[in-house]
Amino acid sequence: MARSTSKDAQALFQSLRSAYAATPTNLKIIDLYVVFAVLTAAIQIVYMAIVGSFPFNSFLSGVLSCIGTAVLAVCLRIQVNKDNKEFKDLPPERAFADFVLCNLVLHLVIMNFLG
Amino acid sequence: MSKLVHLLGFVTLNVFLLPFLCKSFSPETPTDRRVLVLLDDLAIQSSHSLFFKSLQSRGFDLDFKLAYDPKISLQRYGQYLYDALILFSPTIEGFGGSIDQAAILDFVDSGHDLIIGADANASDLIREIATECGVDFDEDSNALVIDHTSYAVSDTEGDHTLIASDDFINSNVILGSKKIEAPVLFQGIGHTINPTSSLVLKVLSASPSAYSANPKSKLSSPPSLTGSAISLVSIVQARNNARVLISGSLSIFSNRFFRSGVQKAGSAIKHEKSGNEQFLTELSKWVFHERGHLKAVNVRHHKVGEADEPAVYRINDDLEYSIDIYEWSGTSWEPYVADDVQLQFYMMSPYVLKTLSTDQKGHYFTSFKVPDVYGVFQFKVEYNRLGYTSLSLSKQIPVRPFRHNEYERFIPAAYPYYGAAFSMMAGFFVFTAIYLYNK
Amino acid sequence: MAASETSNGTTLRHAFGNVFALFILLLIGVLAFSIRLFSVIKYESVIHEFDPYFNYRVTQFLTKKGIYDFWNWFDDRTWYPLGRVIGGTVFPGLTLTAGTIWWIVNSLNIPLSVETVCVFTAPIFSAFASWATYLLTKEVKGVGAGLTAAALLAMVPSYISRSVAGSYDNEAVAIFALIFTFYLYIKTLNTGSLFYATLNAIAYFYMVCSWGGYTFIINLIPMHVLLCIVTGRYSSRLYIAYAPLVVLGTLLAALVPVVGFNAVMTSEHFASFLVFIIIHVVALVYYIKGVLSPRMFKVAVTLVLSVGLVVCFAVIAVLVALVASSPTKGWSGRSLSLLDPTYASKYIPIIASVSEHQPPTWPSYFMDINVLAFLVPAGIIACFSPLSDASSFVILYIVTSVYFSGVMVRLMLVLAPAACIMSGIALSEAFEVFTRSIKFQLPGAPIDSQVDAGDKSSDNTTAQNDVAKTEKSEDTIKERPSRKNKKKEKEPVGQPSVKSRFEKRLLVLPLEASILAIFLLVLLGAFYVVHSVWAAAEAYSAPSIVLTSHSHDGLHVFDDFREAYAWLSHNTEVDDKVASWWDYGYQTTAMANRTVIVDNNTWNNTHIATVGTAMSSPEKAAWEIFNSLDVKYVLVVFGGLVGYPSDDINKFLWMVRIGGGVFPHIKEPDYLRDGQYRIDSQATPTMLNCLMYKLSYYRFVETDGKGFDRVRRTEIGKKYFKLNYFEEVFTTHHWMVRIYKLKPPKNRIRGKTKKSKSKTSSKTGKRSGTKKNPWH
Secondary structure, eight states: OHHHHHHHHHHHHHHHHHHHHTSOHHHHHHHHHHHHHHHHHHHHHHHHHHHOOSSHHHHHHHHHHHHHHHHHHHHHHHHHOTTOGGGTTSOHHHHHHHHHHHHHHHHHHHHHHHO | OHHHHHHHHHHHHHHHHHHHHHTSOBTTBOSOOEEEEEESSTHHHHHTHHHHHHHHHTTOEEEEEETTOTTOOSEETTEESOSEEEEEOTTBSSOSTTOOHHHHHHHHHTTOEEEEEOOTTOOHHHHHHHHHHTEEEOSOTTOEEEESSSBBOOSSOOSSOSEEEOEEOOOHHHHOSSOOOSOEEEOSOOEEEOTTOSSEEEEEEOOTTEEEEOTTSOOSSOOSSBGGGOEEEEEEEOTTOOEEEEESOSGGGSHHHHHOOEEBTTOOOEESSOSHHHHHHHHHHHHTTSSSOEEEEEEEEEETTOOSOOSOEETTOEEEEEEEEEEEOSSSEEEOOOSOOEEEEESSSEEEEEEOEEOSSSEEEEEEEOOSOOEEEEEEEEEOOTTSOOEEEEEEEEEEOOOTTSSOSSOGGGHHHHHHHHHHHHHHHHHHHHHHTOO | OHHHHHHHHHHHHHHHHHHHHHHHHHHHHHHHHHHTTHHHHHSOSOOOSSHHHHHHHHHHHHHHHOHHHHHTOEEOSSTTTTOEEHHHHSOTHHHHHHHHHHHHHHHTTOOOOHHHHHHHHHHHHHHHHHHHHHHHHHHHTOHHHHHHHHHHHHHOHHHHHHHSTTOOSHHHHHHHHHHHHHHHHHHHHHHOOHHHHHHHHHHHHHHHHHOTTHHHHHHHHHHHHHHHHHTTOOOHHHHHHHHHHHHHHHHHHHHSTTTTTHHHHSHHHHHHHHHHHHHHHHHHHHHHHHHSOHHHHHHHHHHHHHHHHHHHHHHHHHHHHHHHHSTTTTOOHHHHHHHSTTHHHHHOHHHHHSGGGSOOOHHHHHHHHTTHHHHHHHHHHHHTTTOOHHHHHHHHHHHHHHHHHHHOGGGHHHHHHHHHHHHHHHHHHHHHHHHHHHHHHSTTOOOOOSSHHHHHHHHHHHHHHHHHHHTTOSOHHHHHHHHHHHHHTTSSOHHHHHHHHHHHHHOOOOHHHHHHHHHHHHHHHHHHHHHHHHIIIIISOOOTTSEEEEETTEEEEEOHHHHHHHHHHHHSOTTOEEEOOGGGHHHIIIIIOOEESOOTTOOOHHHHHHHHHHHHSBHHHHHHHHHHTTOOEEEEEOOTTTTOSSSHHHHHHHHHHHHHHHOTTOOGGGGOBTTBOOOSTTSOHHHHHBHHHHHHHTTTHHHHSSOEETTTTEEOSOOSOOOSSEEEEEEOTTSOEEEEEEOOOOSSOOOSSOOOOOOTTTOOSOBOSOOOOTTO
């Protein structure tokens, strides 16, 4: 039973990796960006767990900037992904422009909340 | 032309009289000047002349009037004509003129001083005035203070109503710095004071063996007033610092008692002169504000390093507070030196309580840090010492919390978060560059 | 040729229709603005009630001192001696909005005073709110429903009651922000554009700035997302609509000082975080499902489930432990009283005592939303066919708001937009059915063809026929939208038009029935309009600062409140402190400009209980309490002479309850005789001796000789008494406001001997008994 589950798990990972390799490059760039953001968030949470949450607003703004960046990047990925039928007539420039605007607002708020 | 001459004459007369008018009582010179003395018998003027002369020698203008004189009055057109009142009329049932109990009490409530001398047949009016001031005479109108162990040895008085008492209040302000060696001769009625009142003090108490009863009749029930609870001479300092002296004996002020010698029963010492003159002279100095009268001026507070008074403080500010206190010496204001003046920084309860340090010249100061609580605080100085006028100063000042830009700008513990946020922004720029130019 | 002609005709009609819709919207805005002006016409341009006076004072400060001083303002003239940090405890949206309008207007050299701007802010924003309702309903159902809903919202009495000219309170701008936020959410959901998601977050920020009711949004939207996921309507548009809103919205909410860290720490926000996690899980699942083959997917599912469940349990256990450790489970008192309607009356008497927080009665539903109460269920059904994301959202909105409005009268205001949207949908659908029935049964109307062009031509002819019909109907607004509704069905979304053609075949009613039905619906609308105008003019336009009454000799105006405040501001020192019950705190600081002890913010229960205890105590104890707070003047409101029912004697039991909640020596049964609250001769001695009784009825017997209290309808119990520690300094013209001063402490303390009946006055110039020889 265990052997079958572990073999299944391996097969699962193989199929996942092969499926992922098929994604276009720009989506892979976005995914890398998302991973970077989530990692930074994780580092900050670990730091907070060690040191304590004294300047809580700085902690919140740091973590939320990472999470926000990740979320917005995922939104961009959804909109730009050609497999997504709902967005097939959305020009990618428009999607990117929206993404930039949203990030600008996000970073403005982060700067305000940081100090 | 004649009208102009009249006008000129009027003006010069006024200018001439002005200095005299200014010599009256004012807060700058708190000693009373014009005293109305109400007597029920003009003979008192001569029989108590030593006491009156001691007052006149200190600069008081005594105005002797009969208590039932229909032309006496304390005030005219809203202005008081006198600064103090001495009532040596124990038998009077109703005053003449416009004076009555309410007028006398208003006189005291407007800041003027009063000396009441009651005696063996004190009328109800005098007793009522004394009760209003906080002192209760014995309800039995025939009772005198009798003391069978501390009476004054004498040839004539055999019923021990003439007592010699030396149970003085322990206060240099009230009785002067010189100790009164001889006991004081007293013959009259006793009174008690309201124990809950902080305004009344016993200056001369009876000994523990004294009691108040009718000397001519046998005692049918135990006397109501006994022991040291009986006060022979009391003082009252009202909240507006008017001072009242109430004595149960008129003869305590008389020349006869001033001059006579005294020997207390049970003591071998025979004093040549009783302590009455010294006692009453010193006491009258206190009553007429020649001693123990304080004023506080120049209340100042400012932040450390600045000179002018701010309208609002911030929490955790450092501030300095200073005040000048002077005492009236009878002729001028002298610096008051003490080490127990305290300042409270008060908001429903004192957050900071500091004893003010002094430079021995009447200037008191301190500095402290504003507490970490915001609100509307008061600088409170409450100074109530025995025999001194009460100082009650309070100044309101708000204390605000930090403004949004008064916090620390960059907190070291938060550098990782700053770093993360900026790295996100940098990553965003890099990402857009790569994404846009990726082919 | 015919096709191009018809297409030209269609585009012309489209353009004409759009212009017409714009014109109608403008008229709706003017209607919304003008129906709220009754109070200005009947009374004067004055600020109403109590809370608006505080907002007005804050706005004055903002316009005078600028935004930085406003942001850091520490107010030392209220809650003496604690003070209040205004910057951190007020919702700045309303004051910043009015301040901005004032600043813009003044820099254009139009000299409007701050008061004028404050008075008229609410009507202006109600016009904006009706436009936002149009936009929202247009997203759900179409232009016709949108215009109907906007017209209904412009007049709905519940909204009028809180946004009449002069009612300068948070809800005036908050309802606009609420509807606008919902509109942007639905728009993002429908289009999936990140641009609208950004705008949504900013609109949510404006809502957080404006009103404490923003928690409704941050709980309703996650509920809707969860509903969509559960009903299988997950799509990536949902993710785009929700996830950025949570992140940006939390950040923006934390920026507002009042909310601060509550945005992440209180239970009111936990729902949004929970759904945030859930939606990520769901998105990941969908992504992997799309990428893998079905067999692999099953394997993935089993693997993830086993691991994920363990992690989930651990996290939830931690969360529950955290939340359970706080006594209110992390919810604020007001939110808890919403969830559990009996909570406030048990634990927080201050919240329970406010009349706006009581549950509404059934008649108040009819008074406040009138005809819409009947149309809402029809609208709900109309939303189900077809059920889209937007219509499921509106259904959820109406259901939750009906529940909350049943808990607290004040929240009828949140119900009003939902009811208007539903009713608008219902009305426009009904009109659509009826006019279609009429169209198909008119003589000369061609039977519908299968071709789209054919449909258009039939629409053309029936349009002319409908034009002919317009003269008959009284309410043109209801007629035109139905035409536009039909045009909108030709939009690129192909599905509904096929359905509607089928519907057209099915839903055809007899001609007479539909004509009659249209007439009746128009009549219903007319009743609604008449009722709304009546409610606006008579019921909701009273500024409670000025009262009027009609009697046989004309109109009486009671301006006692302003008289009292003017007296205070002219006859007392600037630093004098005035104590009164907390209702009048804002008005006293704003109009009389004096420091008060407690005011309507009610943030410090102990302070209020202190004042309540003082009012319930005998004179001496009350004097002690007030003296310890440095109070100089005490103000009471008394309605017994004129019959004003909201006076302090009627509120007195709440003072006892609140005071007794903190100081146990005040017991409510002491003031009641056999459980009844009386002030006549049967009242308890505690009641007859308490300060509130004495201050209200001092010298009252002098007015009519008997002391008949018109509100309580009895003669008072203790008629002749003196005040020893207070002195009366001012009573207004109709005895409605009475001001007393604390007497300073007595100069001399009397001895213990009882006062004898005075014989002294009779004897003057006499001496008693025998003279004592002074020489002895």
